[in-house]
Amino acid sequence: MSYLGIDLGTSGLRALLVGTDGVPIGSAESSYAVSNPAPGWAEQDPADWIAALDMAVEDLRARYPAFAELRGIGVAGHMHGATLLDAGDAVLRPCILWNDTRSEQEAAALDAMADVRALSANIVFPGFTAPKLLWVKRHEPEVFAKVAKVLLPAAYLNHHLTGAHVADMSDSAGTSWLDVGARGWSERLLEAGEMRRDQMPELVEGCAPAGDLRPELRRRWGLSGPVVVCGGAGDNAAAACGIGALQEGAGFVSLGTSGVVLLARERFSPAPETAVHTFCHAVPDHWYQMGVMLSATDSLNWLSRITSTRPADLTGELGDALQPPGDVRFLPYLSGERTPHNDSRIRGGFTGIATSTDRAGLTRAVLEGVSFGLRDSLEALKSTGADVGTLTAIGGGSASEYWLRLLATVLGVPLTIPAGREFGAALGAARLAQIAVTGAQPAEVITAPETRREIAPDATLAPAYDAAYQAFRAAYPGLKQIQ
Incomplete structure (x- = not known):
């Protein structure tokens, strides 16, 4: 048997074929664009996701005979996106993505309502799904009137695969419609968001079956046996499954377009006042918490664009040996911020620039x-x-040795570097599919990868970086620090 893990990312889709032993066999990727029709807006055509999936599957079929033995599929997707379907399952408008901030007013209004934080376990951020629908109701009433189902991106791909409207707990926890502690849709939250229960998909755990692959797709993909599609997961929950972050305190730091610090929790411990996200994990009776910053490697990519220098070349100029904190300070808020500021309008900036400041100083x-x-x-x-x-x-960003040494020292936490390349959301999604097909216990399948090496904080520079961090916070008293 083989299993397919699909990582539906913001800029592209990655499909990973995994064997019965859990070892990756091969992968395929396909990219697509994000549309920005107005400042702060980010949209995507769901048809592009389907086209990308078709291309990736054809690539895998052509190169890997094990694809013919496919028995399970898991989908991980970028969270919070609003894909709106009419009664005939036709897409009504482009999907409004996670990093779209147009619904700032609607999010603030929802967040101020009684019981909303207590039930959803989170601040209502502008990027969440519920405020997006209120924006659509206010600005596109003719579209809102036709909404029969609201699906997150991963759930929409599940719908394409199975024909059913099914979503998992981890992804749905980012809508502000889910009672995250009870792991079910909340009538109170739906009422606050002016939505109905029948507009929601059915809920399953991420490692549970969500349906079977449609016969039409089985024939097109050259498959003879039944193929189970599991509930899947939001991208970060799937990434946690890929690196084995299941037990209390296990976690990761992600230097992606956005930055994430995630910890698995075996108990429900919400703290929305901190701007920490508390979401359901992809397996029963587990949750995870994470802090999110919106511009991590995106900040480096921005510097790359304006200096016409590849990101790897920028970091390469610094070498591998960690230097003391620089004189130039950078606010990494190019697209607003979530944790801990919860401010979609905050923006970035440099201070301390002098005539002696060079490109390497800006990179640092x-x-x-x-x-x-x-x-x-x-x-x-x-x-x-x-x-x-x-x-x-x-x-x-973890490809940069300098950045890893810096991050370990700033966080004061050792960083483990996994061996091999396969430990992300696509592997996590494939693992969820394997559990759904075989009935294995999650802890038997969701294991940590082999560690290639560990990077410890630099003890000699830690005090200087701790002081620089305190200065980073103290120098901007106008920022909203949520405690």
Whole structure:
């Protein structure tokens, strides 16, 4: 048997074929674009996701005979997106994505309502799904009137695969419609968001079956036997499954487009006042908490664009040996911020620039600013009572040795670097599919990858970076620090 893990990302889709032994066989990728029709808006055509999936599947079929033995599929997707379907399951408008901030007013109004934080376990951020629907009702009433189902991106791909309207708990926890503690749709939250229960998909755990692959797709993909599609997961929950973050305190720090510090929790411990997200994990009776910053490697990519220098070349100029904190300070808020500020309008900036400042100095400032922002998330997580030991470093930014040494020192936490390349959301999704097909216990399948090496904090520079972090916070008293 083989299993297919699909990572539906913001800029592209990745499909990973995994064998019965859990070892990756091969992968395929296909990209698509994000539309920005107005400042702060981000949309995507769901048809592009289907086209990308078709291309990836054809690639896997052509290169890997094991694809013919496919028995399970799991989908991980970027969270919070609003895909609106009419009564005939036709898409009514482009999907409004997670990093779209147009619904700031609607989010604030929802967040101020009684019981909303208590039930949803989170602040209502502008990027969440519920305020998006209120925006549509206010600005596109003709579209809102036709909405029969609201599906998150992963659930929409599940619908394409099975024909059913099914979503998992981890992804649905980011809508502000789910009672995260009870793991079910909340009538009170739906009422607050002016939605109905029949407009929601059915809920299953991420490792449970959500349906069978449609016969039409089985024929097209050259498959003879039945194929189970599991509930799947939101991208971060799936990534946690990929690196084995299931037990209390296990977690990762992700240097992706956005930055994430995530810890698995075996108990429900919400603390929305910290701007920490508390979501259901992809397996029963587990949750996870994470702090999120919106511009992690995106900050480095921005510097890359304006200097016409590849990100790897920018970080390469710094070498591998960690230097003391620089004189230039960078606010990493190019797209607003979640943890701990909850401010979609906050923006970035440099201070301390002098005539002697060169490109390497700006790069150091960007890496330090992002690292300080991630420490904000770690401190917020600690305030919830979470224990932090060693974190696994993942994401594109983890290719930089300098950044890893800097981040370990700023966080004051050892960072483990997994062996091999396959430990992300696509592997996590494939593992969920394997559990759904075989009935295995999650802990038997969701295991940590082999560690290639560990990066410890630099003890000699830790005090200087701790002082620089405190200066980072104290120098901007106007920022909204949520405690």
